[in-house]
Amino acid sequence: MIELRNINKTFKVAKRNAGFKEALKSLFNREYTYIHALKDVSFTIGDGEMVGYIGPNGAGKSSTIKIMSGVMSPDSGECVINGRVPWKDRKAHVSEIGVVFGQRTQLWWDVPVADSFDLLKDIYRISDEDYKRTSSRLIELLDIGEIVKTPARQLSLGQRMRCEIAASLLHNPKILFLDEPTIGLDAVSKIAVRDFIKAVNRENKTTVILTTHDMQDIEALTERILLIGKGRILLDGTLDELKTRNSSRKTLTVVYAGNAFPPTDKISVVKDIGGHAEIVVDTEEISVAQAIAYVTSVVEVKDISVKGASVDETVVSLYKEFEI
């Protein structure tokens, strides 16, 4: 059980304008700005849930993960995870969580991955039996049997990421934090990682909290979404809810010959170049059939296709809606 209530975090950042004069000035008089990374962030996540945590760059996702994993303490607010305050009871807390920071590595660079795993076994005080069982299962599921014999520095990003994920699950954590686990991965590795995360969540009832910019990750993995922007939680709901918010918008792609579209207020033409137009239709105002009928009446249509908004577009429109 994860509970956050009114978490606030502010960073102090030194700032100056570019240029030599400004640099000299800042030697004597530094100006600071305060960045409110998190403002009154509150949410609750139950055991065994899988939650996607999304938001644009700099929205506060990583800060929240760092606070929840006990690496950083907030300025104010409460955070209780499985009955503990992470940054106060750090050692006990971290033995029950697994963390993957997609942009960092926890494997020892010069030694085979298996040696790193052995070290983690001792660090987390995993018994021989448990270790054998967990590691052989992880190695099989992630298909890294050969890879673990190689030094980490010689692995490709996709191979390394699979090892990183295995490393963070060796001690069977109750909660898994994944901070951009699919960043920079190719399609095959991405799918392998996603399938694996799903399996862990289903079979071990591990709570998974995932931050990502890849909406396919969200679509493939999570039921529930938390949207954060400018340090505030803006939306807490299911993926379907998110989609229906925008399902009234459809995009018509029209290829036509002859004269250009006459200006009109019935439909909104967002792009019209050389006989290729994109039209956004709000179905609450005009039905798709009516829109098509209108289009065919004003231009000579060669081809037409209708598409609902993708998750990516939905998210972009959400960002716009909340001005983040």
Added chain:
Amino acid sequence: MKQYFSFFRIRFIAGLQYRAAAWAGVVTQFAWGFLSILMYRAFYQSGAENFPMEFSQLTTYIWLQQALLAMFMIWLFDNDIFDSITSGNIAYELCRPCDLYNMWFVKNVATRLSNVLLRCLPIFIVAACLPYPYNISLPADWACGALFFVSLIAGFFLQVSISMVIYISAFYTVSPAGMKILSVTLMEFLSGAVIPIPFFPDAVQTIFNLLPFASMQSTPFLIYTGYTSGADALAAIGVQLFWLVVIYVSGRLLIKHALKKVVVQGG
């Protein structure tokens, strides 16, 4: 305890991989040792009675210093630790159910010991085979050897504790470069790494001996050569233990304070 031991083991194994570096180190330290001895020989020939140590004591000091260099070189920092602080990789280390100070302490001990183990034997063997007075001689008696051993361990742990303070300072300064240069220059001089402390004027010596830096390499080496012996040796070990406790405790307090206000950089 077991977790720190395996931490030691993996670092030790990693350290043993750098064989070419070890051989290069052995050669450099031989060259350096010979050059210093030749230089001092020139001084001693002009009048040995002007110098505080006997020439054979001095050569023993120099060979000991070269063989055990990796235990006491101030500039042997573990850049992983600086990197993890400045790049934010420390996030992972904070996600482990371990004490960060102990983990880094053990890591340093392992790095230095694996380095020393690879280098000291060839130097000891060759230096022992050299003709008198250019060789390294055995300690005068068993008591001297035992005192040396105790003092060596105390000095080594003190060296690591001081390195720890420098690592932790990177939490505050963000870039460790300045702190590194300052501490290396100052400590090399004050610890007797450049010129043995007995060669300084008496008043200066008194000050040096009260500072923590003389307790690192100077005290054990001088005990080995017999320059410091008996009650003086016991007193010197007392000073070592005092500084070891003080620096260790301040390092612990410092890291506690640093971690409270830590900001992990990068997204």
